[in-house]
Amino acid sequence: MTGAALHAQIDALQVNAVGGFVGYGEEHAWTQKSGLSKLPYIDDLLLPHNIDVMHTENNWAEALFGTIMDIPDKMKDNIKVIERRCQAVASSGLSAPSTGKKVDVEKHLRAPMNWVVVSGGDHKRKRNGILGLLCKEHFPGLAQHARMLEPAYTWDHYMAVPDTEDREGRNFGTKARRVVGELWDFYRCEAGYEDRANQVANRACYKLVKDMHYEAHIQAVVQYCAEHEKRKVKKEDARNIFLTRE
Structure with missing residues (x-):
């Protein structure tokens, strides 16, 4: 269902006298009108009904905070991610904006500085x-x-x-x-x-x-x-x- 079709279906909902919307369970499964239907670009979205703003914001915030604070099992910045990022920088030929020097990818890969916890274990010792x-x-x-x-x-x-x-x-x-x-x-x-x-x-x-x-x-x-x-x-x-x- 496209954004335009979804928008039209939400606008056509009629409130039932006993609660809910007319045709619930037969013609549709809507229990409430989504606030997403008020977005000006709702008609252009290909999968508007798959967006879960609350969980998207929560997961994004947790991942960002866990990565910045280096929290085991919460961070999204492990060895494999760092390696892929360095390889992407090397293949694109990007350079550091402040100095204009190319990023020394091999140096970062040769000399890692910190531990990265991939998965938990039987003890919590450092x-x-x-x-x-x-x-x-x-x-x-x-x-x-x-x-x-x-x-x-x-x-x-x-x-x-x-x-x-x-x-x-x-x-x-x-x-x-x-x-x-x-x-x-x-x-x-x-x-x-x-x-x-x-x-x-x-x-x-x-x-x-x-x-x-x-x-x-x-x-x-x-x-x-x-x-x-x-x-x-x-x-x-x-x-x-x-x-x-x-």
Whole structure:
């Protein structure tokens, strides 16, 4: 039914004395006059009766808000969408309006920055939270790096320390590979995106290891003051206190 035919049918409806419209259930199924019939372009619509404004607005708003706020299971911006968008930009030869430079599609595809949740799982634990715990569990201690034996303060130290075989007979080669490898004991990666997911994990670990030592310093100050000085120190104040050998 075209927009013009639909418009004519709505205009021809006559109110029944007992309620509803005359001919309901026999000639038509209208229970009320749609407000869409008042649109000036209703006659030009090919499928006017398929428009559901409320659900269209609701779904569109939810998708937009979920994407902007990066809400898992609500966002509509996943790896596949990003890849298709980058490929479309590359094939069209579009350039950035502000600088006039062409978009470096390959750079975005080679170096992903964030995690994308494709579907839910059995737990709600954060990816970086689990990576942080694995960094602490597999802390190498002293590491030989750049011909120097020093505490493993950076992710590069994890990369330089050889791994050892675990109870399951697994050996990942280095401590860094073990941390990232054991992440997949908690998650499943969509087929074809394993390399990109490992890049995101490695990128995250650089900051996680740095933050781990920063938090360790704060906790050490709080614990020392509580055990030896018998006073309570808040974390905000502990950031500015540095322990010495004396």
